[in-house]
Amino acid sequence: MRYSTQNVLPLFEPVSTGSVSGGAVPSFADLVRNFAEFGGTSVQALEGSIPYLINEFWTSGQRQAHSIHEVSYRACFKPQLPEFFIKRLTKSGDAVYDPFMGRGTTPVQAALMGRQPIGNDINPLSVLLANPRLAPPTIREVARRLDHVTWDKGEVDNPELLAFYSPQTLRHISALRNWLIERAPLDGMPDPINDWIRMVAINRLSGHSPGFFSVYTLPPNQAVSAQAQRKINKKRGQTPQDRDVKKLILKKTAALLRDGPMSSHPPALLTTGTAEFTPAIRSGSVHLVVTSPPFLDIVQYAEDNWLRSWFAGIDVASVAIAHHRTEEGWQNMVRDTLKELARIVKPGGHVAFEVGEVRNGKVFLERLVWAAAEGLPFDRLFVMVNQQEFTKTANCWGVRNNSKGTNSNRIVVLRRF
DNA sequence: AGTCCGGATATTTGAAGATA
DNA sequence: TATCTTCAAATATCCGGACT
Structure with a gap:
């Protein structure tokens, strides 16, 4: 219901x-x-x-x-x-x-x-998880902001994470991470749209369905170690596939806002x-x-x-x-x-x-x-x-x-x- | 030398409900 | 009907110390 x-x-x-x-x-x-x-x-x-x-x-x-x-x-x-x-x-x-x-x-x-x-x-x-949801932006605002992210400015600077992500997906995640750390630092002024994007991205990092950035892994409330993930990949014969980071953030944004705006x-x-x-x-x-x-x-x-x-x-x-x-x-x-x-x-x-x-x-x-x-x-x-x-x-x-x-x-x- | 015990550490997933 | 998303650790093993 x-x-x-x-x-x-x-x-x-x-x-x-x-x-x-x-x-x-x-x-x-x-x-x-x-x-x-x-x-x-x-x-x-x-x-x-x-x-x-x-x-x-x-x-x-x-x-x-x-x-x-x-x-x-x-x-x-x-x-x-x-x-x-x-x-x-x-x-x-x-x-x-x-x-x-x-x-x-x-x-x-x-x-x-x-x-x-x-x-x-x-x-x-x-x-980081609670505050953005107390004053959510609109989907349009999120979409517009995501278009400004410098998606090409990401590197595979943490190779361990390739246990979870394809190289391209990891570059996009890194690009978003760098962009947020620069544009919306944790000790800086709140920005409802950037903070929302970070909240959603945090929730898409790992999980075991295609709605997440990662290859199939343990449920999203518990991230396994990179070493354990390599074992899971081997056992399941899986390799991380490319995921559309921007699209998944928008999809989850829509799901979160499905029941309407936050009350005053x-x-x-x-x-x-x-x-x-x-x-x-x-x-x-x-x-x-x-x-x-x-x-x-x-x-x-x-x-x-x-x-x-x-x-x-x-x-x-x-x-x-x-x-x-x-x-x-x-x-x-x-x-x-x-x-x-x-x-x-x-x-x-x-x-x-x-x-x-x-x-x-x-x-x-x-x-x-x-x-x-x-x-x-x-x-x-x-x-x-x-x-x-x-x-x-x-x-x-x-x-x-x-x-x-x-x-x-x-x-x-x-x-x- | 062998056994027991408690604590620490490493390993491991599938059904229910909502939605499309 | 098919697909997606969610989810308050138990179990096996190892290790070191106490005890027989």
Whole structure:
């Protein structure tokens, strides 16, 4: 099913976060408890001292969200997740924040719903992926700009990459890379059209369909090493073919803009840095946080993104992405992050902190988050568990639904007092 | 000398849903 | 119907240290 305006409109109505008096307006807890949009009713459970509410909350099956979200990134939640909370806990113009924004699902969804998008991530790649989609150019503008790129000014200056690209394709990619680094430097003034082109190009670098610049390789959220790619090529008997870089960028641009323009929204604030210290964000300025941190050391974000970082001109070694191997270290990181969120979130505002079960179902991260919030100025409301028959389409690496990998969204819901 | 164990490292993909 | 796009790592192996 396509994402339609009809799906969006009701979301823009201001909603109350509930009130203890009167009882005419249901509280958020009541809304969650009584949720039954996909047939099932919420199951309540108490494990230890943690109240759980279990249901199918976000989507029935794999429902597509707004097309502007369709940017590949490792470990991103469905846009329906932030939508669920934004719809019920904020009104138009409110600020919605994600300290681990990744591809920017939360700020983009917030913008689509007329809220103020605020986002942060330690990886500079995040701003490059999120910011252009908050103010997209038109296809015509992109096409005109692409005609100005000096496509003949590219060399094969990194022969390793010939494992992924034909020489001609690599020359075009290099030409675009050089052109963007010169015309739209990362520390320079934003240029919505150039920044958009870079965002799309980053997303076309590698994948396993003809819509990408590369020969068939692993899925686009994880770039294999050049050495591993040479092995894949040998095993499959494949050689990189020429790809039309400009045409593919335009095609993906059209796909991203298919569902129409971005909604008008208050100005965005996107930063690059640690979630534990975000001085650019004013105290008490945020109404809702919807976020999901890295899960222990499961995903190697820097390595997975080496090819994208190369294209963008980011020095991967300079990006200090913390990998917490131990549960204790991870919980300390979460606590320090929650302390900063306590500063940023206004009284009465909420935090939806999404984690999952990892280590083959042995570690339930929401328990660590719940413990980390102890003693901070938050009411710990409950943990929502989103359970579906179907959790992901991926079956590479032998991942199967509801057996391997992370198969449930587990959201610790806090309210600032 | 042999075994066990935990941690580190290298290797490896296919089904579901949307769209044309 | 055909094609395109997407996707929160498990498993096998190696290595070094602890222990028998």
